[in-house]
Structures are given as structure tokens and as C-alpha cells.
Amino acid sequence: MPSKTKENNNYTKNRKNVQEMMSKTSNRKIYVNNLVTILCICCIIIAIIPLGSILFEVFKNGSSAISFEFLTQKPGSIGSGKGGIGPAIQGTLIVVSAASLIAVPVGVFAGIYLSEYAKSNNKFAFAVRFFADVLTGLPSIIVGIVSYVIIVISIGSFSVIAGAFSLSLIMIPLVTRITEESLKMVPDPIREAAHSLGVPKWKITIFIVLKTATSGVLTGIVLSIARIAGETAPLIMTILGTSLYFSSFTGPVDALPLRIWRLASLPYESAHASGWGAAMILILLILGLSVGLRVLARKQNIATSKDT
Amino acid sequence: MTKYKDNQSLIPLTKFSKFDPIFKSIIIGAAAYTLVMLALILFAVGEGSKEIFQDEGLNFLTSTDWNAVPGRESFGALPYIIGTLVSSGIAMAIGVPISLGIAIFLSEIAGSKLKTSLSFIIELLAAVPSIIYGFWALFVFRFWIMDFVEKPLHNFFGGSLPFFAKTPFGIDVFTAGIVLAIMIIPIISSITRELLLVVPNSQREAAYSLGATRWEAIKIAVLPYAKSGILGASIIGLGRAIGETMLVTLIIGNATGLNAIPTSLFSQSQTLSSLIANEFNEAASELHLSALIGLGAVLLLLTMLINVIARLLVYKMVKTSNPGGRI
Numbered sequence: 001m002p003s004k005t006k007e008n009n010n011y012t013k014n015r016k017n018v019q020e021m022m023s024k025t026s027n028r029k030i031y032v033n034n035l036v037t038i039l040c041i042c043c044i045i046i047a048i049i050p051l052g053s054i055l056f057e058v059f060k061n062g063s064s065a066i067s068f069e070f071l072t073q074k075p076g077s078i079g080s081g082k083g084g085i086g087p088a089i090q091g092t093l094i095v096v097s098a099a100s101l102i103a104v105p106v107g108v109f110a111g112i113y114l115s116e117y118a119k120s121n122n123k124f125a126f127a128v129r130f131f132a133d134v135l136t137g138l139p140s141i142i143v144g145i146v147s148y149v150i151i152v153i154s155i156g157s158f159s160v161i162a163g164a165f166s167l168s169l170i171m172i173p174l175v176t177r178i179t180e181e182s183l184k185m186v187p188d189p190i191r192e193a194a195h196s197l198g199v200p201k202w203k204i205t206i207f208i209v210l211k212t213a214t215s216g217v218l219t220g221i222v223l224s225i226a227r228i229a230g231e232t233a234p235l236i237m238t239i240l241g242t243s244l245y246f247s248s249f250t251g252p253v254d255a256l257p258l259r260i261w262r263l264a265s266l267p268y269e270s271a272h273a274s275g276w277g278a279a280m281i282l283i284l285l286i287l288g289l290s291v292g293l294r295v296l297a298r299k300q301n302i303a304t305s306k307d308t
Numbered sequence: 309m310t311k312y313k314d315n316q317s318l319i320p321l322t323k324f325s326k327f328d329p330i331f332k333s334i335i336i337g338a339a340a341y342t343l344v345m346l347a348l349i350l351f352a353v354g355e356g357s358k359e360i361f362q363d364e365g366l367n368f369l370t371s372t373d374w375n376a377v378p379g380r381e382s383f384g385a386l387p388y389i390i391g392t393l394v395s396s397g398i399a400m401a402i403g404v405p406i407s408l409g410i411a412i413f414l415s416e417i418a419g420s421k422l423k424t425s426l427s428f429i430i431e432l433l434a435a436v437p438s439i440i441y442g443f444w445a446l447f448v449f450r451f452w453i454m455d456f457v458e459k460p461l462h463n464f465f466g467g468s469l470p471f472f473a474k475t476p477f478g479i480d481v482f483t484a485g486i487v488l489a490i491m492i493i494p495i496i497s498s499i500t501r502e503l504l505l506v507v508p509n510s511q512r513e514a515a516y517s518l519g520a521t522r523w524e525a526i527k528i529a530v531l532p533y534a535k536s537g538i539l540g541a542s543i544i545g546l547g548r549a550i551g552e553t554m555l556v557t558l559i560i561g562n563a564t565g566l567n568a569i570p571t572s573l574f575s576q577s578q579t580l581s582s583l584i585a586n587e588f589n590e591a592a593s594e595l596h597l598s599a600l601i602g603l604g605a606v607l608l609l610l611t612m613l614i615n616v617i618a619r620l621l622v623y624k625m626v627k628t629s630n631p632g633g634r635i
Binding site: 014017029030032033036037039040041042043044046047048050051053054057058105106107108109110112113114117118124125127128130131132133134135137138139140141142143145146147148149150169172173176200201202203205223226227229230231232233236237240257260261264265272275276279282283286287290291294 | 336338405449522558623
């Protein structure tokens, strides 16, 4: 709450502004208004150009690189232009699934706590919520350093486990907050009805509240999977990247973003062409997840709005 | 009654289940894990950078050498701190006004159909991984910037203004700043848009009733109300720009030592995170590795500070829920 005098000051200042504004000629007002609208439209266009160009270039350059061999084979010798990105696709799938296996239960349970169990003035809950938000803004390279120091050094080798742990650190706060927000959308009468029937709280939470909010929670999980699938920085210091297929959970693997980075740093045209191919696969994976989800959600929305 | 048969299986004889306290402790444990993660992060970064801070002390923050040759090691973080601040500064200068324009258009001007499809496009932009931004910037965008922006600026002002003095080459702190701006625009604009939607309609109606045009209503009634939230959203974007790694690594030129301090907009530079990514796997010694983690410690403190401030500002505006949490 601002103090009374400050409010008064603001009030008189605002009133002056408004009076000045109203006394100006109306033609100019309309002119300025239109100008601002045009400026805003320009901002939108400026933001859309890069997206259009990225999609255009990735699909134009990527589609010529893609073939069955490219998707399944190991990378050839450097600069030869032969071979493919098979291990990278496999590695991305393995590391991202392992990270989700850690992050989804922890994140969903933490979200349940924040929404269903924590009282509104609970300091612990405030700290969890606040630091989950702060952690979502943490640079991903820090997360890589953390799992390097904690896991890679203690195991003694770059490993899938370290990669999955680092990605889970990025994913948990996202899933926590999205679960909390989705559960809060569930109307209270549903909980009250269940309580009045004498259902224990944990059953209400899981079988009624969480079930009602399933689509919201799932959306959140899929979006955060899409987010971690594109992370590169933490993988540099955890899974390292290799040109071989997966061998063990304590050994290095490859991943698509990492492969794109290595290919971009090579001075050969053929490597860049493979890079575009890998970028296309990555973007198809990520946009496929988020676009597919939205299409599904829209269909569901239409279906439910027809019901009611 | 048969209709409710399924529900009856949920109902126990008593209201209290033995599993309730167990369940509660599981979810409290999960929630506490967030705080454990924070502790782990602080511990690991502190532990990893201990050696360099013991060796160089606070000199690490102020010196400009970067020499990993065994026997003559000397590490200083100052050039990369400057590089980080300059590239994110450029990103903010370009990104914040554009994001604000987008948010205003989406929440105040666009009709509902246009709004959904444009919001969808902005969300797609946010979903594109930064490595792909970097790859595209390295092979496509930098030539646009070099030919259409940097060369004209250099030709016109190169002689008189030191900002534009260096011969442009496309891979420099200016390009990095612009691509960072492209990357943070969807983040800032989607948070700002949600904040503008929180502004009560009575604010707008009051302005309109005084005869304000739409822009005047936005200026006197909407933006002042959302001021702290918008500041918070911009700072969240700043945090992203400061921590971004892959995109910067590909297009900032990766200079080290004194060369990494940008003297003009078109000089090569280096940020904290890009240097870590470049040298981490080739670290020549324990001390070199520790120095890289030390850069991480500086980055961690910087982004933690920024994010704490930003979140408090956004919380102030949206007391109960936080739209920024979804990003």
C-alpha cells in the first residue's frame, strides 16, 4: 500500500496529465493513436520475420540432407560428409526420457503440495514457489556445472545419468509451477463435495483434483519436455557427445543439440549441411510436441464447449 | 444408485486414512527438493570455484588476463563480465520496446481471432531452441546484419564515431545482441501480455469516459497500473539474455583476454557463459577448470540477483498467481 500523500500526489499528477491531454486538438489525438497502432503492428512483424526465416531456412536446407541413412547411421569421419545423426537422435530420446522420469513425479508432487496442502501464509510454501520461479530463470550452463561437479566427478566419467540429472533440474521447477497453476483452476465445490462424502484427502487430491486438472498438467509436462529437448549447454559438461550409439547409463552419449553445435563449429560445407538436417529433426520434434498439443487442446475445447 | 457405485469404492469407513500422513510427507519432500536443488547449486558452484578464488582472490574479478598455459596460468573475469553486460544491454535496448509493442497490440488492440493466432506464433518463437537461433544466425542472419546494417553504419559514421569504427564482419557483439533480442522478445512479450490482461477494465473505462483515445487510455490507465510487472518481465528477459550460452558462443567471435572487451559495436567479444561452453571440455588443468566454474559463480550471482528482483516485482503486481511461472 502506498502512503496517502503519495497517492494524492499521483492523483493530482494524473489529473493534470489528463486535463492537458483532453485540451489538445482532437485531430492530433487520433493521429497519434493511429501512429501507435501502426508501430505496434510493426513490432509484431519484426518479431515474425525471424521465425519465418528460421523455419524457411531450416526446412529448405534440412530437407536435402535428410535420408534414411542420415537418420540411422553413425557420423562418418570429420569433413567427409558421410554418415548420419542416428546416435544423436537416440541419445536425445534417452536423456530426455530419463530426465522426465525424475522430474515429472517430483514436480507434480511439489505442485500438489503448493496448491492443495500449503496454507496461503505458509512461509515454506512461499519459499518453494519463489525459488522455483527463480530457478526457472537460472542459466542452463550453471545447471551443467552443478551436475559436472556433483555427478561427473564422483562417477569419474561423462554419463547419461549426469545429463538426465542436469535436465531434471531445469524441468522440475517448470512442472511444479504449472501443476500448481492447473490445480488451482479446479473449482473448490468439487473438493468440498468429496470431503462431505468422507473421502480421505489424498484420494481427493489424486483421484478427483489431479484427475480434473489432467489436461492442464499434461500440457505443462509436454511443454517442459519440449524445452529441455533443445537444451545444449548443460549437455556439454555432462554427456559430452560421442559418435557411437548408447552403451551404458554411466557412459557418454550424443544428443541432437550437441551434434548441431559441433557441426556448426566445423569448417566444412558438408558438416553445415548435416547441421541443417539435424536442426530440422530437432525443430520437428519440438514444434511437433508443442503444436500437436495445442491442436489437441483446441479440439478438446471445442468438444467440451459443444457439450455444455 | 448403481450410477454411483464406482464412487462408493472411494469412500472408506472413517474419514481419516492411514495413508494421509504418508502422502503428506511425500509431497512435502517433493516440495522441499526445490530448496535442496538450490542448496546443491550453490554448494556445487562454490566447491568447484574454490580453487580459483583461493589462488587469485578478488583479482579474479578485476584482472583481464586469460592464460591457460601450464606454469603461466592467470585468469581474470572482467572482460567477460563486460562482454556479457554489453551484449545483454544491446538486447534489452532492442528487445524491450518491441516486446512492449507486441504485448500492447495483443492485449489492447487485436481482435480475438487475430489475438489467438498471433499469441500462438509468439509461443512458437519461444519454443525454438537457442541452438537453432544460433545456427540460423551464424549461417543466415549475420549476412543480413553485415550487409544491411553494419556496413552502412560503418560507411557513414565509421570515421567520426568510435562505436562504428571497426570493419564489420558479422560475427560481433552487435549481432549477438540483436539475436539475443530476438530470443527474449517472446519471453518478455508473453509475460507482459498476461500482466496487461490482469489490469482491471474499470481502469480503461475511466479513461475512455474522459474522452481518451485508445493510446491515451493505454498510456494513462493501463501502463502505469502494470508498471512494476512490466519492469519485472523485462528483468526476467535480461536474466535470460545474460545466461544464454549457445547462441552467443556461435556468433560473438569468442575473443579472450583484453581483446574480449568490446571497443566498438563491431568488435568480437565473449560472455561468461560462452567462454565456459567453449573451454570446459578442453580445460588444461584443475585451475583452468576451476576458473571456468568461477565464471559460472559470477554468472550465478548475477542471474540470481536479477531473478529475485524480477520475481518480487512481478509478485507485487500479481499477488496470488504468477503468469511468469509458465515460461
